[in-house]
Amino acid sequence: MLSDVRILGSSRRAQAALHARVDPLTRQRLAETQDPARWREILSTACFTPPLPLLLAGIELPDGSYSPDTPLAQGVPYASAAQQMAQDHVADIPSGFELAVGLEIDDGVPSFLAWFRPLQSVGSRSETADAAPPAPVGQPxxxxxxxxxxxxxxxxxxxxxxxxxxxxxxxxxxxxxxxxxxxxxxxxxxxxxxxxxxxxxxxxxxxxxxxxxxxxxxxxxxxxxxxxxxxxxxxxxxxxxxxxxxxxxxxxxxxxxxxxxxxxAKETLPRQKTALTWDRLVRVVEAISSHDLVGARDRAILLLGFAGAFRRSELAALKVDDITVDEDGMQIRLGRSKGDPQRKGTLIGIPRGLTRNCPVLAYETWLRQAGITEGPVFRRIWSARDRRAGATPVGAPPRIGPHALSDRAVTDIIRRRCGDTHLEGDFGGHSLRRGAITTGAKDGYDLLELKRFSRHKSLQVVETYIDAACIKARHPGRSRF
CATH class of the missing domain: 1.10.150.130 (Tyrosine recombinase, N-terminal domain)
Structure with a gap:
């Protein structure tokens, strides 16, 4: 923002000169106010036509007189450009001073004027010392x-x-x-x-x-x-x-x-991620060994993500304290979610299954093998490798990090595991959530039940998650054609 607006001479001539040189929007804003104090804010973004000269103000001499102003540039249309040019031309600013740029209207002739002004002395701690820096209005x-x-x-x-x-x-x-x-x-x-x-x-x-x-x-x-x-x-x-x-x-x-x-706009409809439906998910998890740490973790991520229709960020943020397990299954308290900006919390129930692909069993297996009793559920795992030889030392267990996986890491795991089984499709972090909703629709659950399951705010959004194959399978005319 301009540091100052100086009027030398008639204020009426100054106002007429400004109205003749500024853009229509600035002219309108100037006409709407009778407060000269607002001129500085309004003129800080004005476009001047023709552009204005930029001068460096003369300094005070020992005898009390001032040296003449020094021209720095011609044809400067904006205050921000004047500030940048002034900084470029003035290489060394005297100690204890800062460079200020204002607008001077001398006898009806406007110009940008740069000058050195003393820095405010630093005394005792001010009342706003720790506050956020002021907005750089009009600055570069x-x-x-x-x-x-x-x-x-x-x-x-x-x-x-x-x-x-x-x-x-x-x-x-x-x-x-x-x-x-x-x-x-x-x-x-x-x-x-x-x-x-x-x-x-x-x-x-x-x-x-x-x-x-x-x-x-x-x-x-x-x-x-x-x-x-x-x-x-x-x-x-x-x-x-x-x-x-x-x-x-x-x-x-x-x-x-x-x-x-x-x-x-000539845009195609956004391409949705491929749904990782239950049949596809079983192919993926069956190919993962549950006897090593990485495999146990990834199986738990995939099965739990599907069973709770979790977003990738929700999966990554799960903590042991959020989950209660009993003989009937597990209850998860979701404290933070995209669908719950007020953070009221959401309870999610997942029943215990009978097969080896039970999400509750996969979760228990991962915690037991990793020895995790508190903190983030899903974490990064480092293999104990000799960096020079590239070999794994005999008997050296992998190391489990203390911090939660990122949501991007969850996406990478889903893509990598789907790629390992050569599944065709564009899989990503949303594939588990989409696959769970699509599977529920294929199994005959109505939109209200799916909305409750997916924790969406509207039925219209739930419909967008159902794959085209599911829509065709449940077409009302299917039995008539």
Missing amino acids: AAAVAQWFSVVSAQPLPEHDGRLATARQAADAYMHRSKAENTLRTYRAAVRSWCRWAAGHALPALPARSEDVAAYLADMALQGRRTSTIDLHRAALRYLHHLAQIAVPTAHPMVTATLAGIRRE
């Missing part, structure tokens, strides 16, 4: 991307009774309203926006509605999926929400641009 795009990465991953502070700490905690809890995977994708999207804005010399924060529309249209021209474009729009909305400034993504121009992108 790189600073915006860095700020968003910092504030979206802000840790919870220790309680000390201070107001500043309470406010910092409020910010941190606010960021935790989004799932970590969502924040990770938002950070990537904001970095992409900042690179694009910097490449076109556009302000990154606040983003202007016409620039956001152009950015989304540029993504569409590159052939990006509409779901990806929607994600980038949501990330920009969240960026401005965190900065506590007006959100440009709700502007009718952006909405209409997205509507046109969707209408012109």
